[in-house]
Amino acid sequence: MGTFSREWLSRWLAPLRSGLAEARDAVVSIVFPAACRICERLLTRASRIPICDNCLGSFAPLPEKICVTCGRPLExxxxxxxxxxxxxxxxxxxxxxxxxxxxxxxxxALIRAIVLLKFEEMTPLGHWFGERLAELVRRGEEELAADVVVPVPLHRQRQRERGYNQADLIARPLARRLGLPCRPVLLVRTKPRPDKLHLSLEERWSSVRGAFAAKPGSRVDNLRVLLVDDVMTTGATLDACARALRQAGARTVIGLTVARALGNPLPAADER
Ligand SMILES: [Zn+2]
Ligand SMILES: [Zn+2]
Known part of the structure; x- marks a missing residue:
């Protein structure tokens, strides 16, 4: 194809923004079939998520038998x-x-998918994850009922470097599906994450202790908050955010993550 490539076509069609983005993606995938970004098999359908059905179907749901509070599998x-x-x-x-x-x-495959969401701003994948979490919330009924959705924030320095917050990419479509407001500005991360790539168990807890605060003047009085993040490892981050939200008056805080790390996660996606 010489100079004609998928990237070239995509760039050429770039002015077709917003409402037409789907049409643009469809044209690109028909003319240049893409490979699954996880297993590299050729994608057989036009989809905004460049991940094949096999890979999406391979994500392992949490078992039925879990801790009623933190959701840890207790088979x-x-x-x-x-x-x-x-x-x-x-x-x-x-x-x-x-x-x-x-x-x-x-x-x-879910580790690879989280990396794509986190480092390549794969918004359509965030939508897909948001749908899965919305299903989970609906199944949980009263137990997971909430008034507002809040993504776990990044420190402003990190947000500036990355240009987006991966938790937002999940929280916004989730909130839309549930018909709830999404409030990304409600919480702030006041203490940055240490630069070290790998954190020990103790470092994980100490690095987030007092690292979050509710924005002064923000109203969470008596609200039930759905706190959203990509991965839960030790629960230290959700715990620190919940502390800040409770101090600001939240009635309940429910942590909701796409993935649950059971062993030692890979550093690439583990890093916030
Ligand atoms: Zn695949
Ligand atoms: Zn527990």
Whole structure:
């Protein structure tokens, strides 16, 4: 094709913005079939998400048997009749949030997908994740009911470098699906994340302790907040955000993440 490439066509059609973006993407995928960004198989349908159905279908949902508070899988946990399923951390009341739930386990193709969302601003994928989380919230009914959606913020320095916040890319479409307001300015990260790529368990907790604050004058009085992030690892970030929201008067805080890391996650997507 010489100088004619997918990128060339995409650039040539770039003025077709906003409402026509879908038409532009469709034209590009018909003329130049793209490969799945995860497994590299050729995509057979025109979609705004450059990930094949195989890869999307490979994301592993969390099992049924989870801690009622933090959502940690507890499959091997022996349960006595009438006992509420609580993990050791939640038995001691470690977390400030009321509930935390995730769509799928942070492994395999989902790790790659989160990297695409996070470092390539793959907005259509954020929409797809938002839909999955909306389904989860609807299934949870009263337990996950909320009044407002708040994405976990980045420190302003990081946001400036990256140009966007990956949690926003999930929170906005989620809020739209649930018919709730999305309030990205409600929380701020006042303390930046340490530059180190890999953080130990203790460093994770200490790096987010007091790192978030509700914006002065913001109104969360008596509101039930859905706090949204891409990955939950130790729960330290959601916990620190929940503390700030509670201090600002939030009635309940429910943490909601696309992925749940069960072991040691890869550093690339783990880094905020
Ligand atoms: Zn694939
Ligand atoms: Zn728990």
């Amino acid at each position: 091997a946990y022996p349960l006595r009749e009438g006992e509420v399923l609580l993990c050791p951390a939640c038995k001691t009341g470690q977390y400030e949030f009321d509930r935390a739930r995730s769509y799928a386990i942070y492994e395999g």
